[in-house]
Amino acid sequence: MSESVIQVDNLSLTFQTNDGPVHALSEIDLDIQQGDFVSLIGPSGCGKTTLLRVIADLEKATGGSILVNGVSPAAARLARGYGYVFQAAGLYPWRTIAKNVSLPLEIMGLDRTTRKERVARNLALVNLEGFEKKYPWQLSGGMQQRASIARALAVEPDLLLMDEPFGALDEIVRDHLNEQLLALWGKTNKTVVFVTHSIPEAVYLSTHIVVMSPRPGRIQDIVVSNLPRERTLDIRETPEFLTIANRVREGLRAGHSYDDVES
């Protein structure tokens, strides 16, 4: 019924360092369907960000196979097959908010009217109308991160890769942005791969939660959520939510992730 967006088969990645090889990823098998919201959760050093970067072709796997939109990650990147949101907003300070959102569109070579229309539409999606002419440093951290999401959405990809996008924000802003992200996902039926180290955030947002453990980075458990697609923040008080959160916590514990991780 739905098709695979990302197929990962026995993937591994080993970094060669001066202290010998580091196994960042090992024996990763993952299948992500169109419309899924998949969270990668785990302690620092478990390879969740590395896995996301492999999907985005920012790192190259050293073993196994991976297909994004049915082609190699490199081909998917060159076809602008995904939007990527980084931990920091990474907006260019010399461009206004509107110009920042329009940056990928300029690189894609779209004409002026299309760019204008897409910038307006995507800024409206993240509730940033009226801030087009502001510079990034005149906006709060939460607004900057929303602008960077609008910039990723402006490419109009079916796949959105997000690397702890709300990690640097305070909890109130974070809750608010989580709600907005969920609404956005509900409206557009995009596929989202979301890296986080917060259990409530992962459970609240996701249809699938991939629990990872370090040394070597591998998948410990994949928890399928039975929560409805439309959720409010209140859902975090329900028994179903707590059951899923517990299973995720057990998965993290089973990976011995708390014993040997320093931070």
Add this chain to the structure above:
Amino acid sequence: MLESSVAPKALERTLYIGAACLGVLGLGSLLLQFFGASLLISTSLLVVVAAVVGNKLASHNSAMAAVWLLATSSLAAAFLIIFLSNYDAETASVPYAFWFLVIASWALAWASVSRFTEINTLSRTVNGVLTVLIPLIFGVWLLLLWEFVTQGHDVPKVLLPAPSDIGDRLVNSVPTLWADFKQTFIKSVLTGYIMGCSAGFLVAILIDRSPFLKAGLLPVGNLVAALPIVGIAPIMVMWFGFDWQSKAAVVVVMTFFPMLVNTVAGLSAASKIQLDLMNTYAANYWQSLFKLRLPEALPFIFNALKINSTLALIGAIVAEFFGTPIVGMGFRISTEVGKMNVDMVWAEIAVAALAGSLFYGFIALLERVATFWHPSMRSTAR
């Protein structure tokens, strides 16, 4: 608009008291000497009144005190200049009273600057005037003290001419100075500057494109930077002739390297996230260069442009010492010093200083416009 003031600090109090005491001293020594120096007597009275009233005003209103002190110290300075111009310092040395009064009026001017800096206002025009006025008082008093010392002590003109002598010379040799300026600044400096900076910039891009060049060209650039200018100037004269072309060549050599290293450093200033971002957009080399890395490098490039603006002028003037047609700032300096016309040398120095500052200021202004977004510029950009 103008806030009432803070009580004067201990240092400032000393300035008032010092000025008052010196005024009294000046008056006393005058009574002893009985010179026909009524001008100095009135200056002494002025200084005493200025210090006493200024001290009272300072506790109530900074702005009024500042203006009062500025006015009285300027008047005192004017009196002293008039006194000097009627006095023949060659036959008899000036009375001690004169020196007391010089120091006293200087102290008043100092107190006025210190009051001006206390003025606290949001008004843009007042702040704008203050940013010009304060350094102006400083500069003018530097010239005044120079004038007083050289005239009062009858310093030989070969050693140090008075600012008024230099000013005279400046006004009376405008055609010569203009010809020199055209030859040295407009022909040698500007041509060399533009060529050297663009060459440094282009080579930096080449180096950025190819690691091979980075390994090969950067050390050569280092070597060029280490070449002594007095060594290459005569060689450039042999290669490119006596006219401005050889000076421009020296300027090219001097400005090339700062531009090269700064641009190379600037091109690696973009953060990892921003580069990754360009990668996710599948941007090619030139897109990522023009849309990300060059804007990010701008503060570095402007740094080089500013450094080079002063280096270029030095280079061109020094290069003219090694052979030139009979025009040019360096040529004039080297020949006039041989003729003991030191005031002409100073006039050339004044022109060079003015041209150099304006050049630098112009680049700094461009920088402010082009890198308004940079944290170091933001406060002025809103």
